[in-house]
Amino acid sequence: MSINICGWNSFFEEQMLQISDESLNVARVISADTSVFSIINEDGFCEARLSGRFVCFAQEKSDYPVTGDWVLFRACDDMNLIERVFERKTVFQRINAGKTSDRQVIAANIDIMFITNALEGGRDFNERSIERYILSVMDGGAKPVILLNKSDLCTSDQIIQYKGRAKSVAKDINVIALSALSGEGLPELQSYLVGGVTAAFTGPSGVGKSALINAITGNDVQKTGNIRSDDKRGRHTTSSGKLYQLQNGAMIIDTPGLRELRLLADQDSLEEVFPEIAEAAISCKFKDCTHNGEPGCNVMQKIEEGKISLERYNSWLKLKKEIDVTNMMRSEKGRSQKKSRDKALAKIIREHNRSSFK
Ligand SMILES: Nc1nc2c(ncn2[C@@H]2O[C@H](COP(=O)(O)OP(=O)(O)O)[C@@H](O)[C@H]2O)c(=O)[nH]1
Ligand SMILES: [Mg+2]
Ligand SMILES: [Zn+2]
Known part of the structure; x- marks a missing residue:
């Protein structure tokens, strides 16, 4: 399938190859409301909503389509229903x-x-x-x-x-x-x-x-x-x-102006943005040095020598703390969500067993 509108590339084409349902159409999301999406494809612009199945299977709100997403939709009589969001490249x-x-x-x-x-x-x-x-x-x-x-x-x-x-x-x-x-x-x-x-x-x-x-x-x-x-x-x-x-x-x-950009990032990205700290860290005495007062810390040494700026170090420290706290909160939340999913499943199984033994 070739889609003659812009931004489509092999990343999405490969996903398309896995999909055998001929009744679905590809489109890109132009703007997203909570429930109504403007989409574009070769045939022009139209509006679409989420199918019941999509809403049912979505794990969290961030799975819902946003501007720039590629989606598959089914053209129904009076409505276009989005069935799937392609895996995002970025x-x-x-x-x-x-x-x-x-x-x-x-x-x-x-x-x-x-x-x-x-x-x-x-x-x-x-x-x-x-x-x-x-x-x-x-x-x-x-x-x-x-x-x-x-x-x-x-x-x-x-x-x-x-x-x-x-x-x-x-x-x-x-x-x-x-x-x-x-x-x-x-x-x-x-x-x-x-x-x-x-x-x-x-x-x-x-x-x-x-x-x-x-x-x-x-x-x-x-x-x-x-x-x-x-x-x-x-x-x-x-x-x-x-x-x-x-x-x-x-x-x-x-994109809309953001009053606050609370970070979601991992340690590797932080190192990419602060390469001078990542590089100095290689020579710290302790492998797990936090560069926050340990003996033999090469990052501290470089700051004293004026080779790493104190502002950059303080900024790194602040961003690191922020992403650590967020990642911790998110993994705890993930655990408790899994726990309640498991609990709900156990309940269904119990009820099923009870009714089949009646
Ligand atoms: N002097 C000057 N003013 C600008 C320039 N670009 C935008 N502005 C003004 O800055 C204000 C905000 O611009 P806007 O495009 O709405 O900012 P946005 O919130 O980032 O989209 C408006 O009053 C613009 O006229 C520029 O290059 N020079
Ligand atoms: Mg603006
Ligand atoms: Zn260190």
Whole structure:
């Protein structure tokens, strides 16, 4: 099966080969509400809902389709029913705000994530926020690119300084200073948007994500969300994001501004984002050194020598604590969920046995 719309690739094609049901159609999710999904395929746009079977078998809310997902749906008389979500190539996710440890997938199958920041006289520029976003994006599998928007508000010397500061926390990651207003730097951003690529924008509110998307798309974009009658009634679709298709075949997702990006990541991703700490750790005296006061700690040594910055170390410590606590909460939750599933199953078996012996 070949699907003539953008973003489909061998990762999904291979999954398709495992599916023998000819009555199902492939589509990509453009925007996701709690129960209504806008989807696109060769035949155009339509709306779909979740099938009862899908809801029944979904283990958690994060299994539900989000913007960027590939799905299989059944066209019924008056409704399209989503039966399945393809395994995601990449995810952009966080832990839900509040006291939970539930995971919220914001968008899926993003190849390139533009981590957007603003240089409003530097007020909003923050290395620690950039580190947090890089960690989240890399852990989800997308390739991060750092954008420093609103360069029109800075002198060229200031821009060089900010770029250097961003680079100090983003070693192998491209940093682009640009302006949605003046157009400076836009061609470099556009060079990422080739046919078949799915790119997305994330970052705090007000940094200019929407302005940048408007600047690159101009009138070129099919404002897919706008044709939804639901939007005219003002239903908000911001919980996950919105996907736009450029005429050259690139796809762009505008994700909602996040007030809080609670991390869901593993230790390996943390090491990737803080390579200098991971590298120094190899020479610590103890294999399980936590770099928090043990004798013979090479990380501490490097900090004293000024080879690892104290800010970076403190940031690493804070992020590590955060992901450790979350992972612990999640594994405890997983255990207790399994326990209640086992209990429910035992009850069913007991009742079944009782009734068959009657
Ligand atoms: N000076 C300047 N202002 C910008 C630029 N990009 C966006 N803005 C302004 O910043 C504000 C927030 O932009 P918006 O795109 O809504 O941010 P979003 O919340 O990240 O989507 C708006 O008032 C924009 O006009 C820029 O490159 N330069
Ligand atoms: Mg916006
Ligand atoms: Zn150590």
